[in-house]
Amino acid sequence: MNTIKHILLSLLILAVQVLVLNHVHIMGYAIPMLCIYPILLFPLETARWKVLLFSFAMGFLTDMFSNTPGLSSATFTLIGMIQPHLLGFFLPHEEESASSVWPSFSTLGGLTFTRYVLLATLIQSICFFVLESFSFSNYQHLAISAASSWALTSVFILAVESIRSGSSKDERK
């Protein structure tokens, strides 16, 4: 995967998020936030500022279309900040070329990539809903929203990732 492909994928996902997923609000709690997916795809060697700016841009655009100024920007900027650390935690250290790898099912292995996605979306969900409710007085609602959105977002990302890895395998064939 190269940068142009990555950007195109990001725009596509942004469009899906804004046009479709923003209207999904299961039981009033769960919101799938697929926009985090392109952020998680950066290889470890990418300059930190690029990841940060990209994350902020994704958050900002999401905010603009979902009328939540600042909410996704703050969350995604945080994810952009910790993404290299998360990825470094899950990457096999012994391989020299590991830092240039674009994370995916095929490069990291299914289980590792799933863990990576689960951890990242957990942090993102908690951060997003804490900022949204901005208080812990209704912590039950907060916990249900964060947990359900975490699950839903993870499922969506893993689904998209499996589709992508399937298509890339087809390409290789």
Add this chain to the structure above:
Amino acid sequence: MQALLAFLKKYFYWLLFLGLEAFSVMLLFWFNTYQASAWYTAANSVAGRVNGWYAEAVSYINLKQANTQLTAQNTYLQTQVAALREELDKVNRKEGINERSVRDSLKGYEMIHARVISNSLHKEKNYIVINKGEADGVKVDMGVVGGGGVVGIVFLTSSHYSLVLPVLHVKSNISCRVRHSQYFGSLQWTGGSTTTAYLYDIPRYARIGKGAFVETSGYSAIFPPGIFVGRVTEVSNAPDGLSLQLKVNLGTDFANLTDVDVVYTHHKAQVDGLYRKLDEFETKKK
């Protein structure tokens, strides 16, 4: 400088992160009324609490000053209360018979009002200090009278204070008489009780009962005649067997003596002049 640049380059992304987060949070508070109000409420309560702590600390530090002020105020108020109480006492004081009779007998005499500054009771030689002296016209050998009657005789004077030899002094000797009779003697104090003195040199044939009034005789011109001294409580023979001694209950309460009057008459100078002439005459004769 290069180290600084290297540092900035290395940690530039931190600055970027903080800047982007700050901008996001700013957007959050600007465009979302809920978060904004929650933020301002929280900020206000935090600021209020911090201000409260600060105010408490300041007030605690200022306690010392407040304490000094309160003490000064307290002292001021206490002196005022004391002054007002004194005024009240003056207004409320009932004028007894003794006082009225003393006042009557002082007509024609000049008076200098004075206050007792120090007073002793329990020695053999007690003295009283009053707050008037030569500057106020007080001279040695003037009589001092209180509300209850005779107090004593001025013994020493300074410009603004005088020492009074009261009845309660073993050397005190005041010429007194028994009212409605012409017997007179000298009033002396022997120490002990501050409410009793003895009148000596009363002839044995005098008929004097208990309760008789003792007053100044006026013979010495120190006191005008008829100033109340006390009342007889006991009549007995003097140790010499030639005269009577009368135990006199003194009218003046020396333990509670605050205001006195120094009395004097212009006749005293004439009387003194006569005595002086007598002395000269007698020395010439010799």
